[in-house]
Amino acid sequence: MAARVLQLAKLISDSAATIDKACTENGTSVPDLDAPFDPRGEMFRSHAGVSVAVNTAISAANQLLATLRPAPSSILQTSSGFVHSTSLRVAFEANVSTIIKEAGGDGLHVDEIAAKAKIDPKKLVRILRFLATHHVFLETQPDVFANNRLSSLLDIGKPLSELHSVNKFEGTSGLQALLARILDESAKARSYTWETLHDPKSAFSEEPGDSPFCTFIGKREPYWDWLEEPEQAPQLAALGVGMGVMDSMLAGGAILKGFDFKSLTENDLIVDVGGGVGNAVLPIAQANPSVRIIVQDRAAVIEDGIQHWKQKLPAALDSGRVTFQPSDFFAPQSVKGPSVFFVRHILHNWSDKYVGQILSNLRAAASPHTKLLIMDSIMHYVCRDPAGEEGTVPGWESMRNDAPPPLLPNWGMAGAQTYASDLQMMAMHNAQERTLLHLSKLLKGAGWRLIRVHPDPSHLNPQVEAVPI
Ligand SMILES: C[S@@+](CC[C@H](N)C(=O)[O-])C[C@H]1O[C@@H](n2cnc3c(N)ncnc32)[C@H](O)[C@@H]1O
Known part of the structure; x- marks a missing residue:
């Protein structure tokens, strides 16, 4: 049977x-x-x-x-999963997809690809064959490789001659910028996970300086500080562009389908806390020409943000409706009582101890009418969810949609991206993605009450809404 x-x-x-x-x-x-x-x-x-x-x-x-x-x-x-990322990195850094695309035709012999990439064709061919076996590239004839749907995503979309510039990712969707970071320092950091979890000095730590990334670089320097070193300028620039990938993946303005941003007026103010270059609030500013927005981030990021908006929506900067402000979310919040504190992809970068501090600082600056809007992945148990008190929050029911047996209730591989993101947070920041119950407890501890979840049709970025208690 x-x-x-x-x-x-x-x-x-x-x-x-x-x-x-x-x-x-x-x-x-x-x-x-x-x-x-x-x-x-x-x-x-x-x-x-x-x-x-x-x-x-x-x-x-x-x-x-x-x-x-x-x-x-x-x-x-499973134990040799790293071969996927190491092989993909070679193809990506060697610009194999772009080389094949620029040659035109039905594919290119590996000798010609390798000559342009300046690597040994006898080695490259084995890497490309491994990838083609896993549906990245096609081997159309012996030793001849063509792009397919997956490999074509490794192409930045710029001429080969421009791919050595520090800002090569500027103006792209961000997918390749994100790949660059995942395949480089993230992959290396992840390979130190066991050493970090096992070492008594870091095993139970909540400090960002005790991440697998820090074990990899050999010093207790959190990822964000490392990124500010002058020699990491290309990495910092790539990460800024890479964060935009969530927006390009959430095509169709999905961010506007949750919280009612369009109803905000010129009397309303959104503070995008740790907003990076302001990617998250860009579609909001485009859809609502009245609402005022302040994007806060570390001083090192502000200039990149201003340049980004000069290209994307200069009028919003010129009118003063959108401004950038250097800020530290571990210091008291300088903007008091805005309509919305917007916090996207921030809390998952920090352990509970630090999330408590960020949420408390925002709570101290909130008015009774301030809404806190958090966007991070929401983790699900792999088993069926007994649905505790978070099950009564409006919106949760439609988010927690178990798969039918015999499939894994969390949809297994179809939803696996959030679990990879969770471990990425562990590797880089000693931090994590959270279940709704976990987040709800942290909110309560800082004086906020969870009132609603806005499910995201793509399941990548639900919005969690909270109000002051
Ligand atoms: C993952 S990015 C998210 C950016 C943005 N919210 C988005 O969704 O595109 C995290 C951001 O937190 C910022 N950050 C890190 N530490 C910070 C601090 N202490 N104060 C303010 N921002 C900080 C980083 O510079 C980075 O831009």
Whole structure:
């Protein structure tokens, strides 16, 4: 009997039928894996029922793989997961996708790719073959490689001749900038996770200086401080652009589908706390031409932010409606009683001890009418959720949407990105993503009450709303 295997296979074939029917009815199609990435090809995901069908198929396919593959082979494959990131880094840093694209035609011989990349073709070919086996690049003829949907995302979209500049990511979607950081210092930091968790000096620490990243660089210097070293200028610039990837992935102004930013008037003020270059509030400023916005961040980031807005929305800067302000969120907040304190991708960079300080500083500056809006991933248990008191918060029900058995309740591989992000926070900052219950307790401890969750259609960035107690 292989009842479970048949059950998983049926979930996959039923999902495929749902996707096919939706595409046929809407005149769209599932993009070809062998063709370069085109954002318009993602249209099919918005048809009714398709996103659940896609998640079901992804979750079931991975469970089927784990069920059918010999267990020793599965665990060996998992143990060498780093080969994916190291191989991807070689292809990325050597600009292989751009070299292939600029050559035109149906693919390029590895000797020609390697000559342009100035690396040994005998070594490069094995890396490209490993990646092609995992659906990144195509080997169209022996030793000839072409771009496919995944490998084309390694191309920054600028000519090869411009890819040596420090600001090569400026003006891009940010995906490649983020890849650059993940494949470099993040990957290296993560490989020191065990050493850091095992060492009595760092094992139970909540300090950012005790992260696996610090073990890797060999000094207790938190990531944000390291980024400010003059020799890390390209890394700092890339991270600023990389943060914008969340916005390009949340196409269609998804940030505006949660909290009602459009109802704010010229009497309202949003303070984007730790706002970086102001990527998160840019769509808000575009959609609402009245609301005033202050973007606060470390002094080192402010000038990048101003330059970013000079390109994207100069009128907002010129009118003074949007301003940048150097600020430290561990010091008392200088802006009192704004309409909204907006905190995106900040709390997940800090351990509970520091999140308590950030939230308390904001609470001390809040008026009774101030709303606190937090955007971070919300973690789910892998098992079914017994839904404690957080289950009564408006919006939570539609966010916690368990997968049907025999799939993992948290949708397994279909939702795995948030778990990777959680461990990324551990590696770089000794910090974490949180469950709603965890966040609710931290809010309460700092004088805030959780009142609503605005689920995000893409599940990447729900908005959590709180008010002063
Ligand atoms: C992950 S980024 C998020 C940026 C922005 N909120 C967004 O969503 O695009 C974290 C930001 O926190 C800023 N930051 C780190 N420590 C800070 C501090 N003590 N005070 C203010 N900002 C800080 C960093 O400079 C960085 O821009």
